[in-house]
Amino acid sequence: MASTFVEVDGCVLHVREDGPKNGPVLLFSNSLGTDLRIWDAVVDALSDRWRCIRMDKRGHGLSALGSAPVTLERYAADALGVMDALGVDRAVMVGVSIGGLIAQATYAARPDAFAGLMLCDTAAKIGAADLWQQRIDMVRTDGLEAMADTVLQRWFAPAFHRDRAVDLGGYRQMLTRTPAEGYAAACAALRDADYTAKAAAIAVPCVVICGAEDGATTPEVVSAFAATVPTARYVELPDVGHLPSIEAPDTVVSHLKALLKEVNHG
Template sequence: MQAVTIDGTPMHYAVDGPEGAPVLVFANSLGTDFRIWDRVLAQLGGRFRTVRYDKRGHGLSDLGTAPFDMARLGADLEALLDHLGIESALVCGLSIGGLIAQQLVRDNPSRVRALVLCDTAAKIGTPEMWQARIDAIAKGGLEGLADAVMERWFAPVFRATRPDELALWRNMLVRTPAEGYAWACAAIRDADLTADAARIAVPTLAVCGADDGATTPETVRALAAGIPGAIYREIPDAGHLPCVEQPDALVGHMLGFFRENGLV
């Protein structure tokens, strides 16, 4: 188990793959820990030096001082890169992880060689939607939201054919600290990186599951359209977590993108 204290907050991370290989950093979605990338790492087959971490208030990482915002989450990732002695990396972010990746390239573009933005946007949802979710958590915890979240996370075929696994992903969600989840919701609520997306100057791939009920294909296509030179790819039979449902397809798009841009 690997840990580092950032801004007074113990945070959990993992580094895998050969030294000297291109560094690929993964940032997780809301209500998950870094195990969502396990199948992606298996598909990558040791081509990269990978870094995964649990953002504050998720997984094994502490919450730290709340409230926190997207700038704090971006700074956490940059501090982790500093701790590991990584000057720049390929960065793949999913959902809120995609916002964190955009925040990092906004605040310090030299740290990012390229972006893979999965099932995310420059602004996700409306402030009213996120406030309603925060209020619902305060009233009834995460259990009351879990079934609706599963419908957004996973395609119908996954929910119908893999019920045992679905139950475990549901457990991951409901066992996330409610305060950590709620403050992450507030960070998303207050984040709008739309203007900053137009200034992104690194190669960018935007990917979306065709059945994503959280950040829809239309939303992710709009993100790609707002980033100069970005390309968009869609993955059939996947919802909000293509890294779980269709890791081979996601990795195929990532490797093709990296090769086309001379990054590997």
């Protein structure tokens, strides 16, 4: 299939569908400073059987930013709006980093629409408010180029930096080409979000994945989060950083297929 655009509450969002139209739906949500292409290898392995729907959250990729403020609840409403526009009433949602928080918020808003969740390198609350405000101020003053090297150190394991220099350069371009205001808006949403109480109410099967070399949401943070979700199974991936869909897509697919089998979703 191909990219399309969906308007939700006056904001134009970039969406891509792959796989059979009548297949069981997987809905993917991206991390801060990335676009829907981070799921390419995962979708390639699943789109023979599942209807894979990816979207650039507002202010990222080809999606518009829309009006301020942007909150986790706004991102969740966007995801549900895309589902409604595409005629989807039930899905398994997969999110990484802020995308994992968006998945939690989307589930909280409409729990009956989800058979299961895969939450990668995320938590119910990520980082301290003052640190997010510092990042907002920095990106607005100096741009993403000034922080790119630091962010990439957190994103990828040492082996990726050593062995995949060309890929590293490509993902650096993805990060630095993210609109500054879209990035800042997502930072503000992270600054203000705390889903600790709602995480304890997740009632569908949930796989929580973390890269052992994640420098952004560390295994200590992610495993502690998983322990608060009654239905969660925690998986730690060796030699993987913050974006397992890029560094270990086959492993992500394997755990996702196990979840899909468990919840009888295709």
